[in-house]
Amino acid sequence: MDIYAPGMAKGAPDLALRLHVNVDHVATVRQARRARFPDPTEFALACEAAGADGITVHLRKDRRHIQDDDVQALRGRIGTLLNLECSLDDEMVDLACDSGADAFCLVPENRAEVTTEGGLDVIAESARLATAVPRLGRSGGLVSLFVDPDLDQIRAAAATGAPFIELHTGRYANTVDAEREAELERLRRAAELAHELGLRVNAGHGLDLVNVGPVARIAHLEELNIGHALVARALFVGAGGAVREMRVAMGLEG
Numbered sequence: 001m002d003i004y005a006p007g008m009a010k011g012a013p014d015l016a017l018r019l020h021v022n023v024d025h026v027a028t029v030r031q032a033r034r035a036r037f038p039d040p041t042e043f044a045l046a047c048e049a050a051g052a053d054g055i056t057v058h059l060r061k062d063r064r065h066i067q068d069d070d071v072q073a074l075r076g077r078i079g080t081l082l083n084l085e086c087s088l089d090d091e092m093v094d095l096a097c098d099s100g101a102d103a104f105c106l107v108p109e110n111r112a113e114v115t116t117e118g119g120l121d122v123i124a125e126s127a128r129l130a131t132a133v134p135r136l137g138r139s140g141g142l143v144s145l146f147v148d149p150d151l152d153q154i155r156a157a158a159a160t161g162a163p164f165i166e167l168h169t170g171r172y173a174n175t176v177d178a179e180r181e182a183e184l185e186r187l188r189r190a191a192e193l194a195h196e197l198g199l200r201v202n203a204g205h206g207l208d209l210v211n212v213g214p215v216a217r218i219a220h221l222e223e224l225n226i227g228h229a230l231v232a233r234a235l236f237v238g239a240g241g242a243v244r245e246m247r248v249a250m251g252l253e254g
């Protein structure tokens with residue numbers, strides 16, 4: 001079934017949640033030595049063989065991990081869906097349009113940050129989004145906006161014409177106890193509003209074997225993007241083991 005087909009535009013409640021593996025941090029290890037390995041494409045293929053439904057990469061402007069050649073290699077070799085995350089910078093949107101990716105996730109990017117710290121400010125970026133969203137859409141992939149679970153941002157995301165949002169789960173992942181419960185509730189409300197507005201909903205950032213369960217049970221979510229925790233776990237149990245464990249933690253298999 002083509003989960004990105006036009007008929008699926010309003011989401012497909014009967015489809016199982018999908019696990020998309022972000023392979024950025026395989027490239028982080030390689031780039032630490034400016035070496036040829038480990039290869040994120042080989043890692044992606046092992047993840048696919050173990051049940052990953054798609055592969056995600058973030059091509060950062062500073063090229064700290066994924067390189068342009070990685071995107072091409074992944075496009076040529078993986079058999080599932082390729083989701084390319086990039087900023088709204090003109091150079092990055094041009095590259096994304098030429099990448100042949102199945103999906104694009106527009107993310108905020110700050111050169112000094114250790115990782116993506118928050119969602120896109122869709123309201124402040126409305127002018128650049130008005131150009132980038134239709135351009136990326138015409139290039140053949142489905143566009144998603146990486147947003148915090150903020151209801152005003154979600155209303156603004158719906159107005160851009162992008163079919164998807166990806167809810168930033170970083171704050172949920174980085175809190176505990178009552179605060180985490182409150183963040184989970186924000187994510188639930190955000191997914192509900194997005195669905196009511198006709199958006200399809202993904203989620204990701206900071207998810208791991210321990211915290212993924214409650215997120216995987218949020219209504220209307222289609223796809224979870226998980227990278228750092230899964231790549232780290234693969235050091236101990238291999239790529240296939242890490243994917244299988246995550247699928248169990250997501251409730252996709254027993």
Ligand SMILES: CC(=O)[C@@H](O)[C@H](O)COP(=O)(O)O
Binds near residue numbers: 022205
């Ligand atoms: C947007 C996002 O959440 C991912 O890109 C993920 O965080 C991996 O990339 P970085 O660690 O470089 O942010």
Ligand SMILES: NCC(=O)COP(=O)(O)O
Binds near residue numbers: 022056166207226229
């Ligand atoms: N968009 C989130 C993503 O791709 C993975 O984030 P993380 O699991 O590496 O934090």
